[in-house]
Amino acid sequence: MTKELQLDHLRGVLVRLEETIIFGLIERAQFLRNPPVYELGGMGGALAAETLLEFMLHETERSHAKVRRYTSPDEHSFFDDLPDPILPALTYAENPLHTNRVNVNAQIMEMYVNELVPFICAGGDDANYGSCAVIDVNLLQALSKRIHYGMFIAESKYREESSVFDPLIRANDAAAIEAAITAAHVEVQLYERVSRKASAYGSELLTAGDGGIAPDKVRTIYERWIIPPCKQVEVAYLLQRLDD
Amino acid sequence: MTKELQLDHLRGVLVRLEETIIFGLIERAQFLRNPPVYELGGMGGALAAETLLEFMLHETERSHAKVRRYTSPDEHSFFDDLPDPILPALTYAENPLHTNRVNVNAQIMEMYVNELVPFICAGGDDANYGSCAVIDVNLLQALSKRIHYGMFIAESKYREESSVFDPLIRANDAAAIEAAITAAHVEVQLYERVSRKASAYGSELLTAGDGGIAPDKVRTIYERWIIPPCKQVEVAYLLQRLDD
Structure with missing residues (x-):
């Protein structure tokens, strides 16, 4: 199994993204x-075709596309009219994912603006x-990366038990695939860990006396808006896993 | 005194920036x-005139200039060939700073690349x-904001004791101005606070088992590369405080 799919490596990436996400939530x-x-026309006559958030995200993705961010198998852009990389292509170690068309960024944007904020x-x-x-752009990129990591998780699970998954x-x-990928005790551990982290970060931040975010809210965000779409990505990916 | 210069408000901004800086250090x-x-030509033939960091920072500043980041009195750009804002100008509450030409970003960049990284x-x-x-750009922007906040600190101190500062x-x-703005016990408190914060964040992060940064290092970074240039900004600003 390639390094990218080893559970220790996956866990390290996901845990690291937790810091980025929690810290972004605190900042926002x-x-x-x-x-x-988040409103069209919110900036007066300027930016007629995009909200300020869309404009900033679009600009950021254009810059990052130039330095080949979206050639990496664990990066997914929100926009698809991005410039070509100006850097020479990187040779990635074998992309461990099966070819797929999974991209739930439109849904992430909708959820972020209308529910999470x-x-x-x-x-x-x-x-x-x-x-x-600026904070929204960083958060959306981290959420997108975290949620699309479901494909790596799914591929790892698939390779461990392909005989279970193939008939499903x-x-x-x-529904059966979702049941097969779900490990309730792992989810509980995750919710407890992010809640504990948010508590540790929040308590220090709150000494400043301004703002902050309750640990329970961070837990709820994972329960409602991160783990469910991540599992949805896992299922969508596996449903395409045997396609040519 | 305007809100921007009230010590409570200044302290809140600076403490908040500590989180951003410490978290950026941990990420990097x-x-x-x-x-x-950080090398010219480091990306092969692409980006001949700039390093990758300079290119990304330049791109980011162009985007942020369009949404008028650098019209705010507490923001200072690293580049000066930026586009005009496309958003209508904001009416800031009275800029509390005296007109000045202080911008130490070239020095911050040099220090960041050659010493801090x-x-x-x-x-x-x-x-x-x-x-x-991407992390470097976020960190440089936070460091620049933190260090240039010295001007707000200096203005606040000046208004409290202009009769002390005017003759100096x-x-x-x-040298006498630097002595007059220095409160050693406040610096000690700050060093202890950032060390404590780095310890709190680091301990949680280290449960992931990869990377992290020692609290002593965060303290050293403040001692060597944040507080000295911040005081230098305070002094430079005050030296221009009585200019027409």
């Missing part, structure tokens, strides 16, 4: 909801639009 | 030094150039 929560960041930020407008959009895939049985 | 330290990121990262090349450059400024006595 220090500002108010700031609806104009209202969940973590107090209502209102403090005019820190640029700061919020052939039967196109999404 | 997970990768090796990766010299090609080698200090926090193990030597070697793991090919994660893009990830490192007229005598162009940088």
Whole structure:
């Protein structure tokens, strides 16, 4: 099994992404909801075709595409009209994933703007639009990476038990595949770990007396908006696993 | 005194930036030094005129300039050939700073590349150039903001005791100004706080078993590469405080 699929390596990546995500949530929560960041026309006449968040994310993805971010098998862009890399192609160690068309970024964006931001930020407008959009871009990129890592997790599980998965895939049985990939005790451990981390970070941050995010909220974010779409990615990937 | 200069507000901003900086250091330290990121020609024939870090920072500053980041009195760009904002100008509450020409970003970049990266990262090349450059950009922006906040600190101190500072400024006595702005016990508190924070974050992160950064190193970074240039900014600003 390639290094990218070894469970120790996968776990390391996912745990590391937890820090990035929790820290991003804490940073975003220090500002108010700031609806104009997410509304077409929120910036007055400028940016007519995109919200401020979309504009900043688009600009960031253009830059990152130039330095070949999206040639990496664990990166997925939100936009598909990006420039070609200006750096020479990297030779990646064998891409361990089966060819697939999985990309749930549109859903992640929708969930982020309409559910997650209202969940973590107090209502209102403090005019820190640029700061919020920059944090939003970092968070969306981390969430996308975390959620799409489901494909690596799924591939790893598939290789361990392909004889279990093959008939379910052939039967196109999404519910049975989801049951087969679910390990409830691992999820419970994860929820407890992120809650503990958020508590550790939050307590230090709260000594500053401004903002912060309750550990329970971080747990809820994982329960509602990270693990379910990650499992959805795992299932979608496995359903394509036997395609030519 | 305007809100921007009230010590409580300043302290809140600086403490918040500590989280961003410490977390950025932890993120960068997970990768090796990766010299090609910082070398002209490090990316082969591409990017002939800039290093990868300079290219990514330049791209980021172009995007952020478009959404008027650098019209804010607490933001300073590394590059000066940036596009005009495409958003309508914000009306900032009165800029509390005196007109000045202080910008130490060239020095921050030099210090970052030649001293800080080698200090926090193990030597070697793991090919994660893009990830490192993205983290570097975030860290440089946070360091620049933190260090240039010295101007707000200096203005606040000046307004409290202008009769002390005026003769020193007229005598162009940088050493005496530095002595007048220095509160050793406050610095000691700061060093202890960042060390404590790094310890809290580091301990949780280290449960992942990969990378991390020793709390002593974070303290040293503040002692060597953040507080001295911040005080230098305070002094440079005050020396221009009585100019027309």
